[in-house]
Amino acid sequence: MALPKHASTLERVWHYTYLVICAAIFLFLIAPILVVMPLSFNAEPYFTFTEKMLKLDPTGYSTRWYDMLLTFGMLEPDAPRGLSWWADAWSNAAWISAAKNSIIIGFFSTILATGLGTVAALGLSRPEMPARRVIMAILISPMIVPIIITATGLFFFYSSIGIQNWGIPYLGVVLAHATLGIPFVIITVTATLVGFDHSLTRAAANMGADPITTFRRVQMPLILPGVISGALFAFVTSFDEVVVVLFVGGLDEQTIPRQMWNGIREQISPAILSVATILVLISIALLTTVELLRRRSEKLRGVSPG
Template sequence: MALPKHADTLERIWHYAYLVICGLIFLFLIAPILVVIPLSFNVEPYFTFTEKMLKLDPTGYSMRWYDLLLTFGMVDPDVVRDGAWWADAWANSNWINATKNSIIIGVFSTLLATALGTFAALGLSRPEMPYRRTIMAVLISPMIVPIIITATGLFFFYSAIGIADWSIFGWKIPYLGVVLAHATLGIPFVIITVTATLVGFDHSLTRAAASMGADPVTTFFKVQMPLILPGVISGGLFAFVTSFDEVVVVLFVGGLDEQTIPRQMWNGIREQISPAILSVATILVVISIALLTTVELLRRRSERLRGMSPG
């Protein structure tokens, strides 16, 4: 906000002091990321800046740790990188397998969380819904309760019902426990974003659709869904990020073969400290920035659709 011309000396001092304080807070929050990114290009296996890096010597930087993400766990990583090499990497690389697991778990948990969270938000947005506040508090409780308590409760609950042994026609359902757990963690984000989108929704549109003979399903997909879609997608993105970044629940309820990226990073810190972890962190930062940018663009589009923003 610009400083008005009629501001006195004290107001000007506070204005610039406020800017400095905000800048320092921003620097405090962003500093760990600013440190991790250049360290991921360190040619040496250290978690500190070497003399060559500080001097910006090109020989002090390398992509070796990003390359290690492909080769770690391969049967024969030193052969010519032909089709067989890439097949070996796809089948045996620890980090690639962890990425595949994270994507599979993230996608299915996001679909489940988005569907359930959207329907819950639609119900909670209706004024005739009884005990709305109580139901809302229960549904968003996974966001408030410490994750270690949620993980512990899920562990004992899954153990009691034997979810690890569930199967369909003799086929064991992979990732089931982790997908359901991550969906539980993602539902609150979907509910909050969709509920916020429904605040500016004109319910006379649904009544008009009903008066013209449209059934509730048609009204939802033809009238409501197009208008609340940005909020639904935003909630889904938050749910996906929550799943993609979660490690505590996976440690409690995930099987040995359900290694996700955060779990692989955790194992790497415990067993073999390597700057490859910093490379993964850098990639995750880039993905997070892209997702947050998408969420912001969707938020602005949603405001334009609801007539809350002029541009």
């Protein structure tokens, strides 16, 4: 908010002090990102800024670690980069396989979390719903309970039912990540439903629409931005999660965070910084999408942006 012209000297001093404090907090929060990004272009296999990097010498920077994301684990990484080379990378490169696993798990867990979370949010938005607060607290508990406790509980539960013997790939991880993503969907969809005019659904029912048609033609278009926002949060939760994967994931279910964890334990390589940079860019793109959807939701509901 701009400082008014009639502000006193004390108000001006506090205004600029407040801006400096906000800038310092913002810098503190993004400092790890500001460090990781340039280090991912380090030409040397170090996690520190070299003398050439500090002097902005072009020879101190390289994309070798991004290239390693494609070649690590390949059968013939030095072969000419033709169609067969890319086929080898797609089939054997460790980081590409981890990315494929993360996308597959994230996609199905997001679909499951979005469907269940949206249905739950619709039910919790009804004023006649009994024990709404208790049910809400239970449903969002995976967001509050420490992840190590959730992972341990899922591990013993899956072991007792023998889910690894069901023959369905990624099933345990998908269900676990859906459990972690449902609270985000419930919260975002519930926030979208605040101020929702339920007289619209009653009007649709009076005109002969069945519940499914009412939801598809009346409710869904209005809450769609919140549903998509919740789905994006659920996907990011699944894409970045590592603790549950370590507990319930199989040996062949290496996701990107798990691959990064293994790289830190077994062979420290700046390639991890390259992956971190890519994940940061993906997160920024998803958060930008969420913000655009939030503004669209406000326009649909007739709410002026704050």
